Amino acid sequence: MKNKPAFKAYLSAYHNEVTGSRLLVVVEFPNGTKRRILIDCGYFQEIKYRHLNYVDDLNPESIDAMIITHNHIDHTGLIPKFVRYGYHNKIYMTKITQELCPAFLYDSCEQQEENADDMRERYPDEADKFKPLYYAEDVEKAVDLFEGVSYRKTLEIFPGIKMTYFENGHILGAGMVLLQCHYDGMQDINFFFTGDYRRKNCFYEVPSLPKWLRKLPIIMVHESTYGSTNSNEIKKCFRDNVLTAFAKKQDILIGAFAQGRMQEMLYFFKCLEEEGLLPEDYVICVDGPLGIKTTHKYQSILSWYNPSKADFLPKCVEFVTPKDRSHLPFDGRPKIVITTSGMLSNGPAHYYVPIYLAMKNAMIHLAGYAAEETLARKLLECKRDETIRIGGEVIEKKCIVKTTREWSSHITADDGIEFINEFENIIFLAINHGEEVSRNTFAKRAKEETSVREVGLIDRDEMYVFYQNATKGVCYNDMLIKRLPAKLNSSYEMSSKQKDLEKRRKRQEEKAEKKKNRNAAKRARKSQKKLKSGM
Ligand SMILES: [Zn+2]
Ligand SMILES: [Zn+2]
Missing domain, CATH: 3.60.15.10 (Ribonuclease Z/Hydroxyacylglutathione hydrolase-like)
Structure with missing residues (x-):
């Protein structure tokens, strides 16, 4: 048959x-x-x-x-x-x-x-x-x-x-x-x-x-x-870290993904607010256009999908526009800044990280996985008082950096x-x-x-x-x-020649950077001399 x-x-x-x-x-x-x-x-x-x-x-x-x-x-x-x-x-x-x-x-x-x-x-x-x-x-x-x-x-x-x-x-x-x-x-x-x-x-x-x-x-x-x-290996420390920061009147910077983490964070702070644990003088600033847009979408989706959770924003929340961003960290109000991206490598995080990193009385909290080569990973690997290069700047790490996987x-x-x-x-x-x-x-x-x-x-x-x-x-x-x-892999594997080129490029960049810093220092000394001599 x-x-x-x-x-x-x-x-x-x-x-x-x-x-x-x-x-x-x-x-x-x-x-x-x-x-x-x-x-x-x-x-x-x-x-x-x-x-x-x-x-x-x-x-x-x-x-x-x-x-x-x-x-x-x-x-x-x-x-x-x-x-x-x-x-x-x-x-x-x-x-x-x-x-x-x-x-x-x-x-x-x-x-x-x-x-x-x-x-x-x-x-x-x-x-x-x-x-x-x-x-x-x-x-x-x-x-x-x-x-x-x-x-x-x-x-x-x-x-x-x-x-x-x-x-x-x-x-x-x-x-x-x-x-x-x-x-x-x-x-x-x-x-x-x-x-x-x-x-x-x-x-x-x-x-x-x-x-x-x-x-x-x-x-x-x-x-x-x-x-x-396993679940018991994940330490739940976020709440304690935040409460400690409040007690020390520290500013808190949190990196969050535009969907999920950002809205969950906001809900977390709303719950703290309801428990009376969010100090009244603190303000929560949310920055990142995609994150803000998604937060508003969450409100409208939840209003029909699960109305009991639609109102998840704390009272003291402010949505930040790019125009307001520049003076925000210096306006004197104690604050929590929640911004994209989660691994800090993109978005407004680029603006905030150098500022808060150099502040003694601040805490940067990561709430997710920090992949290799991301700014989040660099912050974790750097010790206090050591320096980090962000963009063209060299910054000393003065603030506290914490992380947790409990939000995964x-x-x-x-x-x-x-x-x-x-x-x-x-x-x-x-x-x-x-x-x-x-x-x-x-x-x-x-x-x-x-x-x-x-x-x-x-x-x-x-x-x-x-x-x-x-x-x-x-x-x-x-x-x-x-x-x-199923052999699907093809091309774009970096050849050893390309790897060498990459290394050389990095070395050249570092050299150029050092030279730039030396010249800047020279110029600063010169202008100080000029000032002293009254010219
Ligand atoms: Zn996923
Ligand atoms: Zn996935």
Whole structure:
């Protein structure tokens, strides 16, 4: 008897670690129909992978649909690039993400020129390859393709493929995605993408998943961002640090992401205010156009999504315009400045950090991950009274710098394992989104501490195929899972020659800087002499 054609689904990742999230699911029906669905389309933020933004590893015209899990640029930032190069189908996201996302893509568009300059500097031999990845007109076209979907409303996106969003505490609007692929006479192939899942969010309840879903045979794609960190390892010190700063009448500067952290911070201070712990003379200044815009969006979204949290601003809040920024730190009022960016490398943080860094009676508080080469990381690594170079300036670190991971919007390892254990029938667990150590540690724990049948890591080197053959019956235990090589990496690896060039360039810059400082000192001495001699 001739075998019936198989019902197959391929799963591949176009990223390696935490950012640039992009997964491709290809469903191959026994009748020959193929559907290619992209889950997220993110921008690579890690310096070591940034070149991958420029690699054309996937033909945008070949994609039938995009499904976005949440509004973080490392999950959305390449959408306009795909649209620019031929993607023209629907882009699904939750209704809330649809409200929030456009402003972030327009903002990213503004940064494109800067990013391209940076790449040209890093890879001088291939400088002409680096142009902005997209422009405002591409964002506009992309936004037209957005399709907002309500939570828990199942949508048939193609004949035989259904999609449902479930609530996710990661950030407002985030969703976990269930993709159910069906073919008559065969068992469904179900994917469940957790989309940077977190259990809680201070702005809304995250209801538990329905029983039927927890019983469903699924292929789960789960993140391991904090795959090697447990909840008890995260020290909760933010509140104490802030209260200590109040007691010393210190100014506080906080770096926050435009969505999520900034609004959560504001809500935190509102709660302090209600407890009577926010001193009355303090003012809270919020700076960063995208952050301010998003804060107002939060107010309007929450007014229908969860009205009890819509009024989350403390009474003493002030939104800062670029015009007011220059005198703000010196106006004599004790204050908390909450500004973008979270890692302090962009946005108004560039203006505030040098000022507060040099102030003895101030505290700079970081509230998130500080990636390599960011200003946040530099501040943490520098000791008190040592100097830091910011832009062209050399500044002595006089203030206190603190950090905490308690605000993280990612799930810890123990919470992740607990979450996985809520499911009864995970056929395959694909570990995604984490540095190598985290992925390996989390995979090992999942194998030992859950009833998951098989665990695999996904990155640019490997893909998986799940298939069932009709003659073999329809039982999931018979579903075949194969690991295939997927060699997607190409070009833009820095050659040793380029590395040498980079080093030389840095040395030259430092030399020039020193010379400039010496000359400035000389000039200062000269003018002092002139003053003394009365000339
Ligand atoms: Zn995220
Ligand atoms: Zn992510």
